[in-house]
Amino acid sequence: MGNHALLSPSSSHRWLSCTPSAVLETEFENKSSNAAEEGTAFHALCEHKLKKALRRRSKRPVSAFNSDEMEEHSDAYVEFVLEQFEKAKQTCSDPLVLIEQKLDLSEFVPGSFGTADCLMVSDDTLHIIDAKYGLGVLVDAERNTQLMCYGIAALSVYESLYDIKEVSLSIFQPRRENVQTWTMPVEDLKDWAENELKPKAQMADKGEGEYCPGEWCQFCRAAVKCRARAAEKLRIAEEEFKLPPLLTDEEIESILPMLSDITKWANEISAYALEAALNHGKEWSGFKVVEGRSNRKFSDEDAVAKAAKEHGYTDIYRQSLITLTEMQKLMGKKQFEEILGDLVIKPPGKPTLVPLSDKRQAMNVSDAKNEFNEIMED
Known part of the structure; x- marks a missing residue:
């Protein structure tokens, strides 16, 4: 097995939503990002600490990404897993805890495999726990296809040993204060695997089906050159920005959810065009590459x-x-x-407007709100 399956569980949300995207992505280089490397370091530290907590042998990983923040969040992850372990022990005398467990998904998805951060198997529940160090995207546990893929693969191995009735999916995303668990009956998971996962995976493996742009485009390597996505963004821009000089509150509310994706798409196109001009001698009609502003510095x-x-x-x-x-x-x-201790303060973070689905506590902005409403009324 190579390092990456064409149809990996971690990209399942993408290829289940837009089946031809997986084959299209193979035409683009798979570049590692700083965030991905930081995530890998976090997982390695979590694995080590969890093994130690369960009295298993492990050597502490060394990483340039290690920080106080990562130490605290990996401690919290171990604490969360141990809490789930204690709960499992209340109904099962010998729950199984598997760390960084390799899983084969090829029964449902051609050539697919993955690694679950933590699997806990007890008499009635299979629990999949996934650590996410990312800050940019809030990950939801409900019907999380990556964890459902792990669930169905683990079920085929362990259901003969345990009387598993339900599957719990947990997301542990500490930097977004997002810790959630969602549970589904085993029958529902099997039904999904047979009737949705299997047929869509077969289409995705052959590059068949319709291109379908959506929030899953975010991590798609082909997104920057995808015609379907470009058409969708331009359609939104045309619809939303043919507007009178003063927008109504309702119009602003309809535009807000789309802005980050349109901006991201525009930035990706710019970055792609610059990279092509710099590294491949591409000349874009009406554009040239110039040197940006820089500051003086000492050489030695x-x-x-x-x-x-x-x-x-x-x-x-x-x-x-x-x-x-x-x-x-x-x-x-x-x-x-x-x-x-008495000399340490934590100043408030910069206010940010986010969707209501974000798990962070809303700021108290009632005074500013009243002031704004008064201005609007005047």
Whole structure:
């Protein structure tokens, strides 16, 4: 098996929604992103800590992405898994906990396989727990096709050993304060696998079916050149922006959900065009590549310091405190709390307008709201 299945569980939402996209994506290079590498580091740390908590052998992974934030979130993940383990033990004497479990999905999806972060099998429940370190997209547990794929693959292995009646899907997305579990009866999962997953996977494997743009385009490698997506975005732009100078509140509300995707699509087209011009000599009619603005900087700081001192300039260093994270590491959490706890503040984050489906607590903006309404009424 290669590193990536054409029809992987992690991209299932995409190829189930737009069946020809998987084959189309193979024409584009699969580039790793910084966010993906950070996610891999988070998973490795979670795996290590969970193994240690369950008294299994593990060597701590070393990564450039490790940070205080990642330490805290991986601790919280382990805590969540152990809570589920304790719940499972209440109804089953020997629940099985499988970490980073390889699963074969080829019975339902041609050549497909994947790795579940954590599988917990008990007498009546199969529980799939998936850690997400991403910040950009809020991941929903309800009818999550990636976890349902893991569920059906795990079921075919373990239902002969356990009397599994339901399958629970958990998403643990700490940076979005999103921890949710959704449970479905085994019959529903089998019905979905047979009547939706299997036929659509066969179409996707052959590149058949209709192109269908939607929010699943976000991580599709072919999205930047996809004609169906371009047509959809231009149609939205035409419809929504042929508007009078003053928009009504209703018009703004209808445009808001589309803006981020239209902006992202526009940025992707720009990035693609620039990359083609820079690296492949592509000339776009009416456009040229120019050098952007940059700031001056020293080429060699040690040589600069030496030369300045030789000419009598000694007051050339700025003293600054080490960062809060470094200070906590230096002192240890307990000492840090005792010595500096009262001097640490957490300023409010920058206000951001998000859909109601976002799990974060709404800010109290009633004063500003009243002020705005008064202005509008005047």
